[in-house]
Structure formats: structure tokens, C-alpha cells
Amino acid sequence: MQRLAAVVCLVGLSLLAGCAALRPPSGPLFGGRGACARPASFTAAAMANTDSLDQMAWSPFGRPEHGWAIYALRIQREIKTGCAPQTAGFAQRLAIWQGAHALSPSGVLDPASFGAMKALWQTARPYVVLRAAGVCPDPPPDAALAPIRASDVFPGKTVLLRKTAMRSLHRMLSAAWADAPGAGHGPNKLLVFSGFRSPAYDADRCARENNCDGVGRASCSAHRTGLAVDLVLGFAPGYAVDSSADANRLYQTRTPAYRWLVDNAQRFGFVNYPFEPWHWEWTGDAP
DSSP states (O other), rough: OHHHHHHHHHTTTTSTHHHHSSSSSOOTTTEEEGGGGGGGGGGGHHHHHHHHHHHEEEESSOOEEEEEEGGGGHHHHHHHSSTTTHHHHHHHHHHHHHHHHSSOOOOOOOOHHHHHHHHHHTSSSSHHHHHHHHHHOOOOOGGGGGEOOOGGTTTOOEEEEEHHHHHHHHHHHHHHHHSTTHHHHSSTTOOOEEOOOOOHHHHHHHHHHOSSSSSSSSSSSSGGOEEEEEOOOOTTSSSSOOOOOOOHHHHHHHHHHHHHHHHHGGGTEEEEETTOOOOOEESOOOO
16 A cells, blocks of 8 residues: 555645655755665665555554554654655665664664664653653642633633643744644644643543553543643544544644654654654653
């Protein structure tokens, strides 16, 4: 299916979801699209990555998955390449990254390489560092919370957040609406649909839905800190905006809003939980 989608994109059907992700961008860092086809010494690694992109059986976040296309953009940014995962240029940059992180520089994306990346991404989240130490952070006092302004929130919702995080969130959303095509209008406008959730609320939801397995939902959620937000990134047909189904997560990682956030959110102090494209946490305050 990945190869078929690439062919459709190349013949000009640019409205197909994901075409932008399949076409490696040109730019001075990589010398244009042709540079991504080189060097020939990484052709075999590129073929291996092409096969595993949709087929690799693994459980990177504790739940069985097939392929790593959902994480491709994050991986591209981590290894500093605009080359698509199916190319020799991507494999070469991955090999350089692997060598710099004491891994075999094969240029092939494998669970060990992704695990090293995941560790870097997760430790950038102060909440995760606390959880690794066995600490479930206390919620903030009521006085530290305030409702996010209505223009930044999905219609019909009232969402609370720490005031300090809210200021950065306002700036980030305004920048995204101005910079990311499609992020500032329409039904998929980049807005907040969840923020602070009290421990009592989450505990009740865990009991009702019986799915607090640490993947679908955590028993000690980052939302209790008042520093986490869930953002509207669009959703695949037939799925909810926060569905963790693989098809929905893949769709979201190919939206302009997500691509902009991956490239820019850290400037505003926000980092992402890679399993949930919609989930972002502000790092300017300790939980």
C-alpha cells in the first residue's frame, strides 16, 4: 500500500492524505530531492526500511503495532533529514545518528534504534521523569488554574490549564494558525479539546471504562498536572479526535498542524507524547 500511495502522489493526486509525507522536501541541507536517492551504499538499507515501514511487527509503547509510519516524521526530525524513510538519504542519516548513539550504524530502523529515540523524547517530559522515579505528581492548587479562552478551545468545551502554561499555549496556537496551512480554519482547526483533569475525574473514568492500562489511558495521567493539553489535529473518517487506533494516529501525523507542531512547539516549551499525536505538555513548570 505504501508503494501504491507513492505512485498516486507522483502522478499528481496531491489531495491524498499523506502525500506530503511521502515526498521528501528539497532544501539546501540535503541538496534537493535527487540527493535523497544517494549514496548507493545505503540502497539495501533503504529497501529494508521500505519493507518495515508498514510491516514491522513490534510493540514500541506496549501495544502490538505494524510498521513505524506513525513515527516517521518524528524520526526524520530526530536524525535531521527531509528525506523520506524509503530513501538511501534517510538510511545514511539514520546510520550517522546510530553511530553517534553507540548503536550499529546499519541505516535500518529497528526497535533498538527507535527505543533510543523514544528514551530521548520521553525524558524531555518532566512528568515521565517523575513517573520513572515512582512519583505521581499532585494536582496544582485551584488558584493556579484558569479557563483557556474560548477562541482557543473546541466549541462547547471549558478547559482549565495552569496560567503559566496558558500564556505559552496562546502564543503557540496563534503562530500555528498563521504559519501552518489548514491549521487555522475549518472543522480541523487546531484547538484544545482537553487540559487539566482532576485525579478524581480520571479515577472515575478508569473505573467506568476499565482501560487504564498505561497505553490507552494512564491511571496517573499527565493531565492532572495542569500542564498537558490535547489538541485537535483532525481525525480519520469514522474515528474520534482522540482515538488511539493506528489508522487515526497515522492520519494525524500527516496533517499540517502536526507537522508544524513537531517543528515548532518546542520553541514555546511544549513537547509531545509520541504515541498520541494530539497530546502535548508544557515543560516550563515542574509538575
